[in-house]
Amino acid sequence: MKAASFEHHEPTTVEEAVSLLESLDEPTILAGGQSLVPMLRFRLARPDTVIDINGIDSLEYLHEEDGYLRIGALARHADVEDTDVIADRYGSFADAAPLIADPQIRNQGTVVGSMAQADPKGDWGSVLIAHDGEVTARGPDGERTIPVDELFLLPYDTSLMDDELLTEARVPAPVEGEGSAYHKLKRKTGDYAMAGVAARLVLDDDGRIEDAGIGMTAVDITNARAADAEAHLEGERPSADLFEEAGELAAEASNPESDEHGDAGYKERMVDVLTQRALGDAAERAGAVKRRVPQ
Amino acid sequence: MTDKREITLTVNGTERTVEAEPRKLLVHAIREDLDLTGTHIGCDTGNCGACTVLKDGEPIKSCLTFAVQADGSEIMTVEGMEDLPEASGELHPLQEGFREEHGLQCGYCTPGMIMSGKALLDENPDPEEGEIREAISGNLCRCTGYQNIVKSIEYAADELNKEPAAADGGTVTAEQxxxxxxxxxxxxxxxxxxxxxxxxxxxxxxxxxxxxxxxx
Known part of the structure; x- marks a missing residue:
């Protein structure tokens, strides 16, 4: 046996899961398990009880509803790849999904589980930041909404209470003139990001940037927002020069650590480059017309 | 130690029951309880894909899931390949492809490669080379350099596409x-x-x- 013994609970409703969270002693929630199962089998985590939520059918959804893209706690990364509305309207989600781990892991791992895991190298946190997303937590006293900026506290640590279950992640449905993208640097398939940037732009009728969102992966202690870069973009017309300035501001806002893949300076430079690329794709998808450069 | 539980799996078309503690990984249930040792354990960390099986038709890493999570599902392992109609009672075209195109050297990754290849061809019968490479990107091979594995899957796709389609659109069995x-x-x-x-x-x-x- 690899993992230490644990009691396995399989609730079939959210209510049941929440009452188990309340009554059991420090249980762990198991969704896709692609991070948790390795942690259990290496005994990095040794919970006495595991609440397996895979039997809660009501959490299996991924669709647009009431002005939001809603992602239920059991929607897998592969579901994001296979959903038409995402391919058509959510460029950043469509870019990010196939860059996560590998096909087998994407068939099991969940978007919401990745948010709960709060790994600073997770991709979905950055995408949700760029889209001003939020999550729903269900606890004994009912539901509460947590904006993504208030969810991540430290690596692997969130503002969720011990007796709360994350049931949904959602982002506002794109408006007219909106485009988004995700760019990620990694050595090979299956690796976590060395750096990643999600960008979202909304252009007004005049072609100026009305709203901008930029989230960064693996370059701080949590997924992080490049707020100065966002502010610099708003009110301006998209251009290569403007995106270069935004890239520099994003790099300044990042706080990467040196590791075997590259030193901090290199990663900052990569944040700069990835920001420019993601903004370029987002602008194109938002319908910005590329100016013809005179020869 | 927690109590064992009875888990029902339909493995390669046959219903099987396993008594397992919740902490038992699916790959251990398959290899040790069901004695189907075609599914390999390579890296033990979720990286290599040698333990890939199909769960309800989709490839997963059986070392990254507990057996209890697969309760009630359909599991396909490499041992089931020969029983498929396309195999005509012998080797499945994918297995034949690995033999014909020299898609293996030590063979350790092969069961996982075949299951990933099977999942790909079920969904996309005529894949581009890039799509094959993407489909096996969760499977590591330390011998071949992948070229011949890609060719093996291409061989299988060609063979399967040669099969005349039955009137109902399904695959024709050897007898038919x-x-x-x-x-x-x-x-x-x-x-x-x-x-x-x-x-x-x-x-x-x-x-x-x-x-x-x-x-x-």
Missing amino acids: RFADDDFDCGVENCCGGPSTETPHVEGADPQFDDVGGDDT
Whole structure:
């Protein structure tokens, strides 16, 4: 046996899961398990009880509803790849999904589980930041909404209470003139990001940037927002020069650590480059017309 | 130690029950309880993909899931490949592909590669090379350099696409295929192809006809 013994609970409703969270002693929630199962089998985590939520059918959804893209706690990364509305309207989600781990892991791992895991190298946190997303937590006293900026506290640590279950992640449905993208640097398939940037732009009728969102992966202690870069973009017309300035501001806002893949300076430079690329794709998808450069 | 639980799995079409503690990984249930050792454990960390099986038709890493999570599901392992209709009772075209194209050297990654290949071809019968590479990107091979693995899966795709489609759009079984007397695979001395024992047909070739041949 690899993992230490644990009691396995399989609730079939959210209510049941929440009452188990309340009554059991420090249980762990198991969704896709692609991070948790390795942690259990290496005994990095040794919970006495595991609440397996895979039997809660009501959490299996991924669709647009009431002005939001809603992602239920059991929607897998592969579901994001296979959903038409995402391919058509959510460029950043469509870019990010196939860059996560590998096909087998994407068939099991969940978007919401990745948010709960709060790994600073997770991709979905950055995408949700760029889209001003939020999550729903269900606890004994009912539901509460947590904006993504208030969810991540430290690596692997969130503002969720011990007796709360994350049931949904959602982002506002794109408006007219909106485009988004995700760019990620990694050595090979299956690796976590060395750096990643999600960008979202909304252009007004005049072609100026009305709203901008930029989230960064693996370059701080949590997924992080490049707020100065966002502010610099708003009110301006998209251009290569403007995106270069935004890239520099994003790099300044990042706080990467040196590791075997590259030193901090290199990663900052990569944040700069990835920001420019993601903004370029987002602008194109938002319908910005590329100016013809005179020869 | 927590109590064992009875888990029901439909493995390669047969319903099997396993008594397992919740902490038992699916790959251990498959190998140790069901004695199906075709599914390999390679890296033990979720990286290598040697333990890939199909769960309800989708490839997963059986070392990254507990057996209890698979309760009630359909599992397919490499042992089930030969029982598929496309195998005609012998090797499945994917397995044949790995033999024909030299898609393995040590063979350790092969079961996982075959299951990933199977999942790909089920969804996309005529994949581009890039799509094959993407489909096996969760499977590591330390011998071949992948070129021949890609060729093996291409071989299988070609073979499967050669199969004549049945009236209902499904795949024709071997029995159905050879029940048709007019079927011609094009190979000499085989199912309707040119043969020394082919009955003489008047007019088919003048040199053998009674009229106009050498003996007239």
